[in-house]
Amino acid sequence: MLVFASLLMLSVSGDVANAEDHAINFFVSAFLPTSVIIEAGDTVTWNWVAGSHELRSGIPGGAAGTPDEPGAIFSVTIDATNPSYTHFFMEMSVIIGFFDACNPAQIGSITVLDDTLIFEVTVVDNSYIPQTIEIFEGDTIRWVHEPMEMLHTVTSGFPGGMPGTIEEPGALFDEESSDLNPIFEYTFDSAMDLPYFCIPHVQFGMIGDVVVQDRFVRGDSDRDGVLGIGDAIMSLGFLFQGVTAPNCLDALDVSDDGSIDIADPVALLGYLFSSQAAPAAPFPAEGPDRTADALLCRP
Ligand SMILES: [Cu+2]
Secondary structure, three states: OHHHHHHHHOOOOOOOOOOOEEEEEEOOOOEEOOEEEEEOOOEEEEEEOOOOEEEEEOOOOOOOOOOOOOOOOOEEEEOOOOOEEEEEOOOOOEEEEEEEOOOOOOEEEEEEEOOOOEEEEEEEOOEEEOOEEEEEOOOEEEEEEOOOOOOEEEEEOOOOOOOOOOOOOOOOOEEEEOOOOOEEEEEOOOOEEEEEEOOOOHHHOOEEEEEEEOOEOOOOOOOOOOOOHHHHHHHHHHHHOOOOOOOEHHHHOOOOOOOOOOHHHHHHHHHHHOOOOOOOOOOOOOEOOOOOOOOOEOO
């Protein structure tokens, strides 16, 4: 508990994951901008400036039963009496069309980006920098060989790692890192703690570690996919009754300030029962926590 507390003292807080609202304005015969690129969890608000409009999701004549079908996702009037409409976009890596049914030549699109990232590890001086890297499911690591550096390998597992497990040498990847093959990328699709090493230099300590964290919903301490009083009870048990630490500590940090304290279950209860602020992202959809802090989310 003391070790844990001191780790938390090192934490840094930030708010990179805040949801954004994007505005699109309806003029007499056009809307602007016609296309916006957003992140999952963001909202788009269509505002009336002039004219009368029938905002529909999809594309004119789009196939029935698909997101292209007119009005499949939203269908609203935008005019002087209904001057705005806001839609929350949760699904990632999709492009959603929209148009004005009063003026079907006016079409636009919302592109919802994927929330994965690419992280870089430099292969230099018989080491991988950083040696330990923490990412989330779906993220990619790019190992970059420093020019003029000798030949290395990026080999998953460790020498003598048990056959049939991810620790078996080369089970997931075994790639040369050299001037001829300076970049190697690997995308991690599931949570794991993966050691890796350089075949020629492991005896000189050339090893690395990838911690792939589980995606989670903020506030969902018990990881059952929904927020409830059980989540607050679990957090209180962990804080005050010496209950074993849950695997996904990030989920308990409702405020995303990098530490778990009484304010977190209190904020969760406030959200559930007194319509107070919702937990920080990732919420309500599952996602990564891009805030730099010492908390990890393991499955
Ligand atoms: Cu090496």
